Amino acid sequence: MASAPKTIPQSSPLSAEANQASALAAYGGVLTVDLDAIVANWRKLEKTAVPAECSAVIKADAYGCGAEQVARALSKAGCKTFFVATIEEARRVRAAVPEPTIYVLGGYFQNTGEHYARINCRPVIGDLNELAEWDVFCRRTGWTGGAAVHIDTGMNRLGLTLSDAQAIIPRINAGDHGITLVMSHLVSAEQLNSPVNARQLAAFRSIASEFSGVPAALANSSGIFLGAPFQFDLVRPGAALYGVNPTPEADNPMQQVVDLKARIVQIRTIERGETVGYGGTWTARRPTKLAIIAVGYADGYFRAASSNDGTRGAEVIVAGKRCPVAGRISMDLIAIDITDLPPNAARRGHMVTLLGEGITVDELAHHFGTIGYEVLTSLGHRYARVYKGGNVEEPLVKPAAEQPPSPPRVEQPASPPPLPS
Numbered sequence: 377m378a379s380a381p382k383t384i385p386q387s388s389p390l391s392a393e394a395n396q397a398s399a400l401a402a403y404g405g406v407l408t409v410d411l412d413a414i415v416a417n418w419r420k421l422e423k424t425a426v427p428a429e430c431s432a433v434i435k436a437d438a439y440g441c442g443a444e445q446v447a448r449a450l451s452k453a454g455c456k457t458f459f460v461a462t463i464e465e466a467r468r469v470r471a472a473v474p475e476p477t478i479y480v481l482g483g484y485f486q487n488t489g490e491h492y493a494r495i496n497c498r499p500v501i502g503d504l505n506e507l508a509e510w511d512v513f514c515r516r517t518g519w520t521g522g523a524a525v526h527i528d529t530g531m532n533r534l535g536l537t538l539s540d541a542q543a544i545i546p547r548i549n550a551g552d553h554g555i556t557l558v559m560s561h562l563v564s565a566e567q568l569n570s571p572v573n574a575r576q577l578a579a580f581r582s583i584a585s586e587f588s589g590v591p592a593a594l595a596n597s598s599g600i601f602l603g604a605p606f607q608f609d610l611v612r613p614g615a616a617l618y619g620v621n622p623t624p625e626a627d628n629p630m631q632q633v634v635d636l637k638a639r640i641v642q643i644r645t646i647e648r649g650e651t652v653g654y655g656g657t658w659t660a661r662r663p664t665k666l667a668i669i670a671v672g673y674a675d676g677y678f679r680a681a682s683s684n685d686g687t688r689g690a691e692v693i694v695a696g697k698r699c700p701v702a703g704r705i706s707m708d709l710i711a712i713d714i715t716d717l718p719p720n721a722a723r724r725g726h727m728v729t730l731l732g733e734g735i736t737v738d739e740l741a742h743h744f745g746t747i748g749y750e751v752l753t754s755l756g757h758r759y760a761r762v763y764k765g766g767n768v769e770e771p772l773v774k775p776a777a778e779q780p781p782s783p784p785r786v787e788q789p790a791s792p793p794p795l796p797s
């Protein structure tokens with residue numbers, strides 16, 4: 377007769393380290409978001425824009441960094457206005473921060489008024505039809521929560537045309553208009569010398585001045601660095617908060633926010649002449665030692681960063697040294713050439729650094745053939761997520777020397793809140 381399988385004790389007496397290790401072993405990589413760095417970046421932008429108010433754009437899950445966590449940290453730091461893209465994003469942010477103003481950039485759709493009212497957030501109105509529909513809702517319900525008006529000055533994406541904006545000036549002068557912000561968006565703010573900047577500034581300044589008493593906003597991250605005339609009453613930084621360089625023609629004034637590490641799952645040695653990975657596009661030119669790490673393009677590490685016999689790809693940091701990607705990046709795995717490391721410097725189970733230790737979001741963007749924005753918003757959802765700082769009650773990662781490390785707070789993907797009935 378077969379004996380019953382042994383049961384594993386529910387709470388085995390593991391040390392804190394072992395607990396942390398076993399929690400992290402369930403993941404191929406660890407994504408650490410430094411909330412203190414986000415707060416420091418926000419303060420720097422706030423100082424640069426003073427006396428304008430500094431808001432925070434936290435759409436797309438705060439550019440992949442976690443909208444709720446970022447909203448809580450920045451709200452504690454004094455940020456009073458947030459921008460998201462959709463009502464659903466606003467709902468999540470409102471659950472995290474009860475006080476601040478939340479604007480939804482995506483425009484107003486008929487029959488969504490109740491959503492705005494229920495969570496007390498404001499639509500960014502992008503054309504006269506939206507405005508008319510919003511007015512109907514406000515009149516019918518008596519809702520006075522306010523809305524922004526977005527005016528297009530050259531992007532040709534969202535926003536009232538200049539002549540449509542002119543048409544609503546009488547309403548502004550009549551008072552009790554419910555418009556709490558007038559805004560536009562820059563086309564080429566990261567290019568200091570683009571003549572488009574001056575054209576948009578002139579157009580916006582002229583129309584905004586007719587919205588008397590209504591705060592005005594034009595600048596995104598890069599726009600803040602175009603100087604005081606671009607800052608108006610409120611600035612709307614996004615990318616710079618998360619460490620992307622808002623001044624690509626100069627050194628990055630922002631702190632790095634995201635650190636990404638992956639686990640070595642195998643070390644192997646191959647002969648000269650052997651190839652690595654799909655398609656065999658990378659050939660060993662010497663006896664080669666490889667570290668195989670447990671992150672791939674499904675985790676947002678773009679396949680474009682692969683290397684082959686003709687082209688170098690991205691680099692990762694193994695045992696403190698930069699080592700090149702070898703061959704094609706797979707869905708879940710990447711091979712790294714670690715031949716130049718001292719013997720035993722890297723072992724199975726060690727973590728390597730994909731972002732951090734000098735590898736910036738902008739460097740990865742270069743290898744991925746894109747911009748830092750897309751690197752951040754593509755960060756996968758398979759990582760263990762660790763949040764550092766942000767004035768949280770319990771520090772998550774304690775200094776190693778003093779105390780045993782506490783188990784990291786591993787964020788589970790939140791289940792979507794129930795839809796309103």
Ligand SMILES: *Cc1c(COP(=O)(O)O)cnc(C)c1O
Pocket residue numbers: 433435481560561595596597598612613614615616
């Ligand atoms: C995304 C966005 C921003 C933030 O832009 P960054 O370049 O990330 O600072 C500001 N305003 C509008 C309208 C946006 O859509």
